[in-house]
Amino acid sequence: MWPHSDLLFLRQLRGKDSQGEEVIKPYTPTTLDSDVGYFELVIKMYPQGRMSHHFREMREGDYMAVKGPKGRFKYQPGEVRxxxxxxxxxxxxxxxxxxxxxxxxxxxxxxxxxxxxxxxxxxxxxxxxxxxxxxxxxxxxxxxxxxxxxxxxxxxxxxxxxxxxxxxxxxxxxxxxxxxxxxxxxxxxxxxxxxxxxxxxxxxxxxx
Known part of the structure; x- marks a missing residue:
């Protein structure tokens, strides 16, 4: 997998806020493209956050619509000191x-x-x-x-x-x-x- 130039893979997640309206928000995985078969997100929950509401309502085993990857950050090993x-x-x-x-x-x-x-x-x-x-x-x-x-x-x-x-x-x-x-x-x-x-x-x- 090394070297690789596409380090940053954004994912767009789709959910619904407390009013039932659709919300689409991008998140950056903390995993790498070399972590095959899954990706992990760090989600900061806000009391009035529209996407936070969706995450609070989710339960283990629920599905969520995900789009991506997109918005890549380009980098080659040794490109900078x-x-x-x-x-x-x-x-x-x-x-x-x-x-x-x-x-x-x-x-x-x-x-x-x-x-x-x-x-x-x-x-x-x-x-x-x-x-x-x-x-x-x-x-x-x-x-x-x-x-x-x-x-x-x-x-x-x-x-x-x-x-x-x-x-x-x-x-x-x-x-x-x-x-x-x-x-x-x-x-x-x-x-x-x-x-x-x-x-x-x-x-x-x-x-x-």
Whole structure:
């Protein structure tokens, strides 16, 4: 299966909201194309979310309409020296998929640096899996967590992701690096402004 250029496979899921109206929403699997026969999704449930309602109503054994894959992120092993990643909330899912694909490919030596922002510690998705990657690939993968409301004992970042955090934890601007970002629209906008101010060109940036 290696090397492969299509790391990101979006799936469109179809359901019904609390009013019975159809909802179609894309999700990024956390599994890879090499995981044959199934795919896994990380779903963040919202009290008023239209698709969240559908998932709350589902029971084990139920079927769901799925369309895809589509919206692929193109990448070849060794294409860049390092990736810097800026993720917020459920925006971690494409980052996790790309990171897994890179680290688990025995011929890919690309470095990955992730800044992952959330409101509280409990909001951190896939933390055990991310920490396991950091432990298993200590020389290739680094993660820095940022929380708006951290617990009393916390050694990560506090507040919003700043230019200083990006400078400290992501690779510096260069022709052989790429910065990926995925999060809520306000975060994406703020991160784009930080990256531009720090000298990252548009060619060095990609937003999911």
């Amino acid at each position: 390092a990736f810097g990643m800026l993720a917020g909330g459920s925006g971690i899912t494409p980052m996790f998929q790309v990171t897994r694909a890179i680290l688990e490919n025995p011929i890919d030596k690309t470095q990955v640096h992730l800044i992952y922002a959330n409101v509280t510690y409990e909001d951190i998705l896939l933390k055990d899996e991310i920490d396991s990657l950091a432990k298993n690939y200590p020389h290739r993968f680094k993660v820095y967590y940022v929380l708006n409301n951290p617990p009393e004992v916390w050694n990560g970042g506090v507040g919003f992701v700043s230019k200083e955090m990006i400078q400290a934890h992501l690779p510096a601007p260069a022709s052989d690096i790429r910065i990926l970002r995925c999060g809520p629209p306000p975060m994406n906008k703020a991160m784009a402004a930080h990256l531009d101010a720090l000298g990252y060109t548009s060619e060095m940036q990609f937003q999911f």
